[in-house]
Amino acid sequence: MRVQSLSEGGIAEVPPRYIQPPEDRPPIHDDVTVIDNRDEDNIPMIDVFGFDSEQRDAVRKVIGDACAKWGAFHITNHGVPLELLDQIRGGYGSKMLRPEAEAETSTVLDWRDYFDHHTLPLSRRDPSRWPHFPSNYRQVVARYSDELKIVAQKLLGLISESLGLPTSCIEDSVGEFYQNITISYYPACPQPHLTLGLQSHSDMGAITLLIQDHVGGLQIFKDSQWITVHPQSHAILVILADQMEIITNGKYRSAQHRAITNSSSPRLSVATFHDPAKTAKISPASELISNSSPAQVP
Numbered sequence: 001m002r003v004q005s006l007s008e009g010g011i012a013e014v015p016p017r018y019i020q021p022p023e024d025r026p027p028i029h030d031d032v033t034v035i036d037n038r039d040e041d042n043i044p045m046i047d048v049f050g051f052d053s054e055q056r057d058a059v060r061k062v063i064g065d066a067c068a069k070w071g072a073f074h075i076t077n078h079g080v081p082l083e084l085l086d087q088i089r090g091g092y093g094s095k096m097l098r099p100e101a102e103a104e105t106s107t108v109l110d111w112r113d114y115f116d117h118h119t120l121p122l123s124r125r126d127p128s129r130w131p132h133f134p135s136n137y138r139q140v141v142a143r144y145s146d147e148l149k150i151v152a153q154k155l156l157g158l159i160s161e162s163l164g165l166p167t168s169c170i171e172d173s174v175g176e177f178y179q180n181i182t183i184s185y186y187p188a189c190p191q192p193h194l195t196l197g198l199q200s201h202s203d204m205g206a207i208t209l210l211i212q213d214h215v216g217g218l219q220i221f222k223d224s225q226w227i228t229v230h231p232q233s234h235a236i237l238v239i240l241a242d243q244m245e246i247i248t249n250g251k252y253r254s255a256q257h258r259a260i261t262n263s264s265s266p267r268l269s270v271a272t273f274h275d276p277a278k279t280a281k282i283s284p285a286s287e288l289i290s291n292s293s294p295a296q297v298p
């Protein structure tokens with residue numbers, strides 16, 4: 001059953017299968033706020049200046065710092081047309097989302113419906129399996145996929161350089177991207193203090209590019225605290241994923257994150273995952289292995 005139907009049915013209490021164990025529940029009181037971190041503690045906002053080569057040294061430096069400290073950061077002036085960000089966020093959400101089969105082993109369910117699109121390589125892209133409304137929907141998703149692949153490639157180049165690696169190092173070890181776009185819809189929840197929209201996890205691929213609407217609810221775990229990522233409509237959130245942690249031999253960590261719910265507004269996010277090719281064998285870059293920094297994985 002869709003969570004959206006539960007929510008719109010007007011239930012006052014969430015079904016038991018959605019109730020998180022006490023240690024995982026978010027600290028929401030009177031449904032207003034979560035821990036509200038001060039702005040200076042919030043996730044870095046990095047202007048990449050359209051990946052302009054003149055700014056490359058400076059941008060590489062701040063990206064390196066953000067990767068080491070946060071494993072996640074916002075970028076602006078990324079070159080993706082802002083109207084495309086709005087198009088993929090806008091209006092497509094609730095009606096076409098359907099729940100994917102929940103693993104029966106999962107004891108507690110997420111307060112979320114989602115729709116997954118296989119977008120790259122092109123051999124996996126079959127728009128006929130995607131919703132066909134609004135009429136330009138498939139076109140928007142395809143265009144968004146292509147634009148975000150470019151951003152992901154440019155970021156991998158900068159991240160490689162920030163570690164003193166050749167520009168193409170990480171991209172070469174990742175191989176041809178497997179890209180998936182997941183649109184998540186989190187209906188309003190009558191008991192946000194008992195539930196999670198999405199349980200704590202790190203993404204398993206190489207790099208995730210995420211945009212969200214104005215509601216907010218994404219949190220990143222840093223220094224033993226959950227930090228709420230303030231929505232920034234023109235920015236793209238970059239989240240380092242597990243394969244990046246392996247390739248960088250732990251110099252950069254994948255970011256642990258989760259989504260919380262709220263009782264008043266449904267929320268939408270669009271996550272674009274870039275995973276290594278199925279044939280890629282991921283291991284730490286040899287340049288990052290030394291006596292003082294042995295390989296963290298074989």
Ligand SMILES: O=C(O)CCC(=O)C(=O)O
Nearest residue numbers: 182184212218259269271
């Ligand atoms: O909805 C969000 O902000 C988070 C989505 C996410 O982390 C995921 O789909 O892996």
Ligand SMILES: [Fe+2]
Nearest residue numbers: 201202203257
């Ligand atoms: Fe995630």
